[in-house]
Amino acid sequence: MSTTRNVALEAWMKEHGHSSNTLADAVNKALEDLTGKPGGFDGSNVRDWKAGRVRWPKDATRKALEVVTGLPAVALGFVPRGRNPSTPAPPQEDPMKRRSFGGVAVAAVAAAAPGLTAPRRIGMSDTERLQKRFAEIVASDHRHGGQLGIEQRAAALADEALNLQAAGSATQRVRSSLYACAAMFRSSAMWAAIDGRRYAEAQKHMREAQALAEMSGDMSIKFRIWSHAGTMYRHMGRPGDALAANDVARGLHITRRDPMFASLGLARQVAIHGAAQDSSGARRAFDQAQDAMSRANRDEHRPVWMRAFYDEAELHSLALSAYLALGDYTTAEYHAHRCLAALRPHMIRSRAIATTRLAHAQLGQGDADTATATAMQVPADAATQHPRVSRMLSEFGAALRATAPRSPVTLTWNEHVAAWRASA
Structure with a gap:
């Protein structure tokens, strides 16, 4: 028996940017929402629909298609059983007649009220x-x-x-x-x-x-928001709330599907454990984050926000933050150097933050000269215009003056800060 291609479905897919695989995924999700069980369609099923090999999908499938497209099955070119594809459909179900009627209605409205146009x-x-x-x-x-x-x-x-x-x-x-x-x-x-x-x-x-x-x-954006919430509470000095928010992010299904999301959740847990003065928790979370990152497929498609920043450098940056908070300055310096070595060129803000934290780690070990030289590497615009960097550098200056109030290096630092401010 010959088949007739479903040109209506093909046209809808082209208009809305769907491939066979993406439409199958959308139908599977709609089926799960409707029935509680995920669908099992893939691109080959959609190609069967387009080729006309499946003229009238099952009832649940048709409902899922209607949810995805907002159109009844007949408007998508499917033909009920017992009807020849060449036989016109009843007027209320014929997509061409519906379209013609809609065009007449719009034309009539436009003629009666020239200022009105069809919805975009x-x-x-x-x-x-x-x-x-x-x-x-x-x-x-x-x-x-x-x-x-x-x-x-x-x-x-x-x-x-x-x-x-x-x-x-x-x-x-x-x-x-x-x-x-x-x-x-x-x-x-x-x-x-x-x-x-x-x-x-x-x-x-x-x-x-x-x-x-x-x-x-969208699970990936839910993850981003709750993960940001954990960071926000950590900066606000509320590690308990930070852990709770980050746990919501880490509990989302996407962390089980993609180890890179699991790694990011664990990496931010490292910094939170540091703020909570839990050194064993920070060490354990760092090892787990590294392990998850090593299992992730680097070629997998991920959101632009994640691709732009999360990598080995960010993992070490969060560990650097944790060990500074814990007062383990030697380990903090180790992570600072690893972070700076791995940072990509576009991470200008992150480089300024890591450099400032490195200076704190060096000063915490009593090396005021090296620490000051490091802090002076921070660009003037970051030092004066980025609130977080400005605050950390202000704290560095206070710690330097407390450590070596009459040292020539303190005078050098004060003069450098004055030059920064003058250039701002």
Whole structure:
């Protein structure tokens, strides 16, 4: 028996940026939401639908397709059993007639009220444009970090993503993607506020980001928000809350699916254990984070925010923070050198932070000359414009003056700080 290609389904997939594999994944997720059991479709099943080899999927599959596309099965080109593909469908189910009727209705409205136009169709191209803007925000954060301007731009882009929800019609997949974009931008605003020590604002962004992430269903962005929350509470001096928030991130399914997410959760646990003065916990979490990273597939597709920063250098950076808090300055210096050696060129903010922490570790071992020379390597813009770096350098100066108040190296440092401020 000959088959007729399902051109309606092919056209919908092309319009909405779906491959056979991605549509299969979306249908599987919809089936799990509907029935409690994940679907077992893959790209070959979708290719059978497109080729017309499967003309009328099972009832649960049709419902899942309707959830994903927002269209009934017949509008996607499927043909009920017992009907010849060449036989016209009943008027209420014929996609061509429905489309014609819609066109007539719109034309009539437009003629009656020239100022009205048909609702815009929101597609994956809109979310792809937002995702490019998100990559720009991430890059700006790694160059500058903590700036109020980054926070404000990210918050404005979150609002832009939400405004698109009301700008026209869209499939469930597109709407979920828009919510994910809004959550990503809001989480970047949250991080910029944390990095700038604006904790009240960070908590406001966190609450909005969490709600948006729930609506998106995106596990990776949920992980990012809760992981950021753990870091925020650690910086606020609340290690108990930090552990609780980070445990939420580490408990998400994505950490069991991808060892790189598991590694990041454990790496941030290292720093939290340090703040809580739990040296054995910090050491154990570091070993586990290293092990998880070694098991991760480096070629696997991951979100741009994770690819941009999490690697061996960040793992050592978090260990550096932990051992500084624990007062183990020798181990802290070891991790500082490992971090700085592995940092990628675009990690300008991270290099300034690691260099400042290295200076603290060296000063903690009594080597004021080396520590001061290290601290003087921090670029002037980071020293004066990044709130976290400025604070750590201020603390370094206070510790240096307490350690060697009349030493020539202290005078050198004071003069260097004055030059920084003059250039700001």
